[in-house]
Amino acid sequence: MKTKNLLFSLAVACFVLVGCKNEAKKETLPVKKENVSLAISGMTCEIGCAKTIQSKLSKKEGVLDAKVIFKDSIANIEFDANTTSKKDLIAFVDGIAGGELYKASVNSGKETHSCSDACKEKCELKTSEKKDCRKDCKMSCCTDKKS
Structure with missing residues (x-):
């Protein structure tokens, strides 16, 4: 009975070690x-x-x-x-x-100004029906559109 318990414990320990080794290899x-x-x-x-x-x-x-x-x-x-x-x-x-x-x-960004409300208040330029960013706007949502 002791031998059976010892072998079972050894098998569980091996599975745990192998399982932990695989998780350690994953890189985020x-x-x-x-x-x-x-x-x-x-x-x-x-x-x-x-x-x-x-x-x-x-x-x-x-x-x-x-x-x-x-x-x-x-x-x-x-x-x-x-x-x-x-x-x-x-x-x-x-x-x-x-x-x-x-x-x-x-x-496409041409129909509406799709930036955040904070950006709209700082940089929104209304021209006719379109809403575009000002050329000097440094907000990330506007700089993405300029490139």
């Missing part, structure tokens, strides 16, 4: 932050649609921050490019609610 890459502004069609209300999309995006692996602006039909997303991609995010939004309600695409 540094976060590679990227931003994307998605135009979303099919939203009919702020609370039911926009908040639902924002909530689901916020829980998606790789998404660092998500803000859905109902009145502009835009989702501003900051994500880790090592974990997810713009294409994955578009497919994810398209798949919300069974894939029948919403359609996402990369926003």
Whole structure:
């Protein structure tokens, strides 16, 4: 009986050591932050649609921050490019609610100013119907558009 217990304990110890060795090999890459502004069609209300999309995006692996602006039909997303991609995010939004309600695409930025409210207050330049960043704006969302 003692021999059986000893062999069992030895086998468990080997499995633990082998399992820990495999976990130690995994390397975590540094976060590679990227931003994307998605135009979303099919939203009919702020609370039911926009908040639902924002909530689901916020829980998606790789998404660092998500803000859905109902009145502009835009989702501003900051994500880790090592974990997810713009294409994955578009497919994810398209798949919300069974894939029948919403359609996402990369926003060109010409229809609306897709930066944060803080950026809008500092740098938004209104010209006719378009809202663009000022040329001297140093906010990251505006510098991305200029390059």
